[in-house]
Amino acid sequence: GAVVSQHPSWVICKSGTSVKIECRSLDFQATTMFWYRQFPKQSLMLMATSNEGSKATYEQGVEKDKFLINHASLTLSTLTVTSAHPEDSSFYICSASAHLTSGSYNEQFFGPGTRLTVL
Amino acid sequence: GQQLNQSPQSMFIQEGEDVSMNCTSSSIFNTWLWYKQDPGEGPVLLIALYKAGELTSNGRLTAQFGITRKDSFLNISASIPSDVGIYFCAGRGPTGNQFYFGTGTSLTVIP
Numbered sequence: 001g002a003v004v005s006q007h008p009s010w011v012i013c014k015s016g017t018s019v020k021i022e023c024r025s026l027d028f029q030a031t032t033m034f035w036y037r038q039f040p041k042q043s044l045m046l047m048a049t050s051n052e053g054s055k056a057t058y059e060q061g062v063e064k065d066k067f068l069i070n071h072a073s074l075t076l077s078t079l080t081v082t083s084a085h086p087e088d089s090s091f092y093i094c095s096a097s098a099h100l101t102s103g104s105y106n107e108q109f110f111g112p113g114t115r116l117t118v119l
Numbered sequence: 120g121q122q123l124n125q126s127p128q129s130m131f132i133q134e135g136e137d138v139s140m141n142c143t144s145s146s147i148f149n150t151w152l153w154y155k156q157d158p159g160e161g162p163v164l165l166i167a168l169y170k171a172g173e174l175t176s177n178g179r180l181t182a183q184f185g186i187t188r189k190d191s192f193l194n195i196s197a198s199i200p201s202d203v204g205i206y207f208c209a210g211r212g213p214t215g216n217q218f219y220f221g222t223g224t225s226l227t228v229i230p
Contacts, residue, residue: 044162091159108218
C-alpha cells in the first residue's frame, strides 16, 4: 500500500514553455501532498504543501506564480512550471501524506520523481 | 525552509561492516524519519520515530529519536552491496505537517 506515482518520469522542453507534472496516490486518499525539488547531489528542498480543495502553501523563496500547484482531488495534485528556463531544470518529487497503520501518525510516501530538463 | 545537518556526508565501507550516521537540528521535531534514495528515484521510507528516546528496528536497520528531540541516528548492521544509496533523515516540526530533510549521507559498500 501507500504507492505514489508521478507522470511524466522525465521531460525535456524548450525555454519559455510550461510543463505540467502529475502526482497521484494510487491506493489511498491523501489530504495533503508535498512538492520538492532536488538538484544533483543535494537534499530535497520543500517547495510547497498542497491541501485538497485549498490554495497551496509555498515555502519562502518559491515563486507561486511560477510554480502553480493544483490539488483537485484526494488522489491528484499537479505542479505546473510556467515559462520554464534552464535554471528550472531539476528533479521534482512529490509526496503524499497517509497513516501507516492504525494509531500511527501521517507519514510521507514519495513518488518516483520527474526529471525536468529545460533547453 | 529548514534543513537538518547530517553526518557524515559520505561513507565508504567494506561489506559486512556496521554503519552509523546521525542527524541534528537546531529545532525540536516531533517525528523523525529515515529514508533511502537510489539514483533517479524517490526516497523510500525506512524507519519512522514518534517519541523522544524511542529506539526502533527494521531488519538490519536501527534508529533512535534523541532525548532532546533535536537529533536522531541510524545504524545499519552487517552492510551488504544493496545498501548503497543516499540516506536522508527528515523531521516534522510541531507546527505543521511539513517535513524537512537532512543534507544526506552517501553510502558506498565495497564488496
